[in-house]
Amino acid sequence: MAAQRDISIRVYGRASETSPYQVDATLDDDSYFPGGQLQIPDQELLKLDLDLQPYGSLLGQCLFTAPILRAFEKAYATVSSKQPPRCCLCIDPNAADLHAYPWERLFVQWQGSALPLAASSLILFSRFIPLEEEYTARLWAGQL
Helix, strand or coil, rough: CCCCCCEEECCCCCCCCCCCCCEEEECCCCCEEEEEEEEECCCHHHCCCCCCCHHHHHHHHHHCHHHHHHHHHHHCCCCEECCCCCCEEECCCCHHHHCCCHHHCEEEEEEEEEEEEEHHCCCEEECCCCCCCCCCCCCCCCCC
């Protein structure tokens, strides 16, 4: 029986306003997929704002370039139907402006159809915001 697979997609800051964001992906078996680039056509997305699937598909095409799609395919190819893969989108603090996009509307082209990542039972999607410093304060001091 295949185990649950994790794929971490990381988006880093960019060198200038016109350069793409750098993207890579890592699987839980330490497979590494570098070389992705993210450029979002803001004007095209704004035109599609109320049209959920075309908006999410365009956003997905921007994020899932060839190396990132290969990582997704490898993760998805080795899972069981009872344990869907987990996909975590991690946006670097140097790319914080990307949090303005509704990544939960993301669609990825998979096996001939558009798969809604955040609304599908076939994959568990989450967005991760790394802290710049380690947070060590106790959140709860009382007893449960």
